[in-house]
Amino acid sequence: MFDVKWIRENPDQFDHGLARRGLEGAARGILDLDQRRRGAQTELQELQRRRNELSKEIGKAKSRGDDAANLVEEVNGIKEQARLLEVADQSFADELRAILVGLPNLPAEDVPEGLDESANVELRVVGEKPDFAFEPKPHFDLGEGLGLMDFERAAKLSGARFVVLSGALARLERAIAAFMLDLHTGEFGYTEVSPPVLVREETAFGTGNLPKFKEDLFQTTSGYYLIPTAEMPLTNLVGGEILDEKSLPLRFTAATPCFRAEAGAAGKDTRGMIRQHQFTKVELVSIAHPEHSNDEHERMTACAEEVLKRLGLPYRVIVLSAGDMGFAARKTYDIEVWLPGQGAYREISSCSNCGDFQARRMKARFRPKNEKAPRFVHTLNGSGLAVGRTLVAILENYQNADGSLTVPDALRPHMGGLERIAPGQ
């Protein structure tokens, strides 16, 4: 969400930012509405001032026992005019808001130009790809071979894009989440949170998922939305609050199930666990001081990368082009893990700095020292990491010729010391 005053002062910059995302300029329409709204407002305020003045006089006159009939008459004349202006002001404001809530955040200056993923820029490649003496299998063949990953029964229960894990793989999923949470809380200063996964409409609005992306979300019959990511509850934790500057940055992490309707993804990644309606993810959220959000963004990305380093998974980091970023982001790093079974890098984390875009929507502010007005905080979110895809990556990178799986060292303490997962286990 944008500050109209800022658009008024920087209309070209605003339209340029939208253009970088492949959108048409909107400043002209916004400013036209804004001007008309302010005109109505100024006029209305003048009438209200006069009305207040007269009301006071009436009060005084009546307390003196004087007749105030002509004053009352004048006020009544004002009222009808004021009502019309109020309606006009409101309708301009509504129209303006309807436009503003549907516009995405502007890309940061250093974000690469381009309208889609082909313009993303690779920043670094980390880790060694495993060298197999055999043809590496995709994770679904491995999982099904182990007898611990069942898509058919999942379909029986819930349909396509669900999975049932059992035995050592179910435990591996739990171990991965526990390992990540322990790292982020124990070494990186994040506070673990166990948030609701059903949220109100306002919460979904705050992060920018509503009103524009309603079709991506599941909704209950009683009106709750199922969270598509813990970013939603974690970021909204500070919604409507004026924080103490000294409390920043706030860092939250949570492992939650995430629910996505995947409405526009028909036919994409239909096999395996890559794209599911329900998956577990460990999320990182920072509520940062505006002057430090860029540093916080780098730090958060490093926290997510550290997970992959400790798990011994090869990956690369890319910076998304202006047109490939999500709605709320001003800059996004994607971390892509190497999947030998697919022979490709696949997204396993996405770390975004949203600037004050979400903070404005949810009115999350802090009180700066020696300034009278509160300011909006900056919000950042990143996966740290997607647990389901991490399990996929471990299966494919740690597979053995016999179809068994070596448990990465870092996870063994969370697996009761288990070193290998073999078929039938």
Add this chain to the structure above:
RNA sequence: GGAGGGAUGGCCGAGCGGUCUAAGGCGCACGCCUGGAGAGCGUGUUCACCGAGAGGUGUCGAGGGUUCGAAUCCCUCUCCCUCCGCCA
């Protein structure tokens, strides 16, 4: 599901038709005092918008109504809390 009670500034809390220009407290900021700190004293401090400024308008959960005038009265809605019922 049933029955009640609430929603006021960063926080707590008074107010129940016109001096609300919202008491008081806490917190915070600045100043005085002090060797320094604390205590104490003083001053300031809702937020949003309009305005170059002086200043103005709105804002007491939201929307509507009554009234010359609403935090205060009426209606609708939302949210929170308590008790009962059901229940992991």
